[in-house]
Structures are given as C-alpha cells and as structure tokens.
C-alpha cells in the first residue's frame with residue numbers, strides 16, 4: 259500500500275499545467291483532490307511517473323453567477339464547497355444536496371467536482387444532476403479552449419472526451435427557466451456508500467402542466483443516461499400520480515443496469531422506477547431548483 263515514486267509539479271497557471279501535460283504525455287496525470295488518483299496508485303492500478311497538481315490554480319476555485327452566462331463552478335471546487343455555497347443554495351439547491359450525500363466528510367473536503375466528472379465512474383453522484391441542469395464543461399489545452407456538454411463529455415466507464423494535454427477548468431450551468439430539480443441516491447448505507455441507483459430530475463412546470471422534463475439515471479448504464487422516452491411521456495401533460503408511476507416504469511425499461519455486488523439487474527430496475535417517481539414528484543412539488 260505504499261505509493262510508487264513519481265515527480266510532482268505544482269504549476270502556477272493553467273498554461274503551465276497543460277504545458278507539463280503536453281511535455282510528459284502519457285506519463286503524466288492531473289491530480290486535484292487525489293481521492294481517486296492516490297487510492298489507485300496505492301492499489302497499483304495506476305502508476306503515473308508525473309503528477310501535475312492543480313492546488314495553486316486559484317482561477318479553478320470558486321463558484322459564481324454571471325448574468326447571461328449562468329453559474330460557473332471552478333473544477334477545483336470541493337464537494338463541501340458545493341454544499342456550503344450561498345450561490346448554489348439560492349440557485350440550485352439540488353447540487354448542494356447531491357454533494358452532501360456523497361462519501362464522508364474527509365472525502366468531501368478533498369474530492370473535487372472536476373475529479374468526480376473526469377473519473378467518469380457510472381455511479382458518480384454529480385454528473386447526473388449536472389447533466390439534468392444542462393451543464394457544459396470548459397477544457398483548456400495546447401489546442402486552445404473548447405466547451406462540451408457534460409452529457410457528451412462522458413463516453414464510457416472511466417472514459418471522457420478529455421485530451422491528454424487538457425485541463426477541465428470550469429463547469430457552467432446556463433441560465434434557464436427551470437421550476438424544480440433534485441437528485442436522489444439509493445446506496446447500501448445512509449452515507450459513504452456509492453450509488454446503487456441515482457436519479458436526477460429537472461422540470462419546467464406551468465401550473466400542473468409539465469412543459470419540459472429531464473431525467474438522468476446514474477449507476478444503471480455505462481454512462482449517466484437521459485431517460486428520453488420517460489421525459490417525452492411527461493411533456494405537455496397534466497401531472498398525476500398515475501402519470502408519474504408510468505414515467506417511472508418507462509425509465510426503468512430504458513435503463514441498462516448490470517448485476518454486481520451492490521444489486522441485481524431486476525433490483526436496480528425497480529429502484530429506477532421508484533426513484534424516478536420520487537425525484538420527479540419532489541422536483542415538481544417543492545418548486546425549487
């Protein structure tokens with residue numbers, strides 16, 4: 259369980275950071291909070307020769323709101339900073355709630371939103387709610403700057419569109435007319451457990467008519483997946499308990515879970531049914547994002 263030898267760089271700018279990534283190529287890896295990288299290095303799953311730390315890059319810290327652009331979350335923001343952010347508590351409490359139910363306090367103090375996204379673990383808690391809120395990620399590297407929707411950024415377990423010499427710098431949630439959103443997670447323990455199923459929902463309601471719904475399922479497919487048929491079922495309809503039940507059944511049918519130590523395929527599908535209904539109901543009734 260000892261760490262293998264590695265060189266450690268602490269760049270003072272994003273340009274210096276991606277320059278180091280370009281210079282060392284596959285031998286280098288970014289380290290943010292290190293809760294995943296260091297664990298894997300200790301377990302001999304990863305052995306980067308060079309670690310490029312983001313800890314001095316203050317431009318990747320902080321959460322702000324810019325009118326016309328939306329909420330901007332620096333990639334180095336920790337889970338506990340998400341929980342305690344006044345900006346998020348006012349605009350998207352659902353993100354605070356998702357972060358609050360992750361891991362334990364130690365991990366929430368170290369683990370970052372960027373690390374959670376780039377890890378691309380199917381059970382990760384932040385991608386479903388961020389996708390439901392239409393988040394885009396900003397990537398900066400030797401080829402310049404680009405933005406990609408988070409939904410398209412994660413392409414498989416542990417795989418993303420990030421290039422070797424790129425740094426994920428920020429996550430942007432554009433201004434939008436949502437009336438409610440939430441993330442619900444079912445784990446085998448109350449806290450510190452990975453999601454067996456996670457469901458994020460975001461809705462635009464006009465009275466009891468659902469004008470738009472986004473439903474994103476976590477831990478039941480290789481990537482966080484939109485349950486698009488279930489979303490369509492709700493569109494333009496008056497929301498009743500029966501319709502929510504039908505939507506849950508539809509989302510369960512769309513999900514593609516695998517069986518593992520935390521649950522069978524059938525168990526996970528049933529959890530998707532139940533949690534889709536609960537998440538939609540909460541997003542609709544509580545009326546805050």
Ligand SMILES: Cc1cc2nc3c(=O)[nH]c(=O)nc-3n(C[C@H](O)[C@H](O)[C@H](O)COP(=O)(O)OP(=O)(O)OC[C@H]3O[C@@H](n4cnc5c(N)ncnc54)[C@H](O)[C@@H]3O)c2cc1C
Pocket residue numbers: 287288289290291292293294295296297312333334359360361362365368369370371372373374375376377381382383384420424425426427450451452453
């Ligand atoms: C005990 C324990 C419990 C956990 N519980 C949960 C849980 O309940 N829910 C959950 O979702 N996760 C959980 N995790 C997983 C992990 O803590 C989170 O995914 C965390 O957010 C990772 O962030 P980090 O900053 O520590 O990432 P790091 O370990 O620093 O990096 C992770 C990966 O992302 C890359 N990376 C990080 N930041 C950037 C960036 N800005 N640009 C480019 N690449 C980057 C790194 O190179 C690496 O490949 C748990 C982990 C542990 C050890």
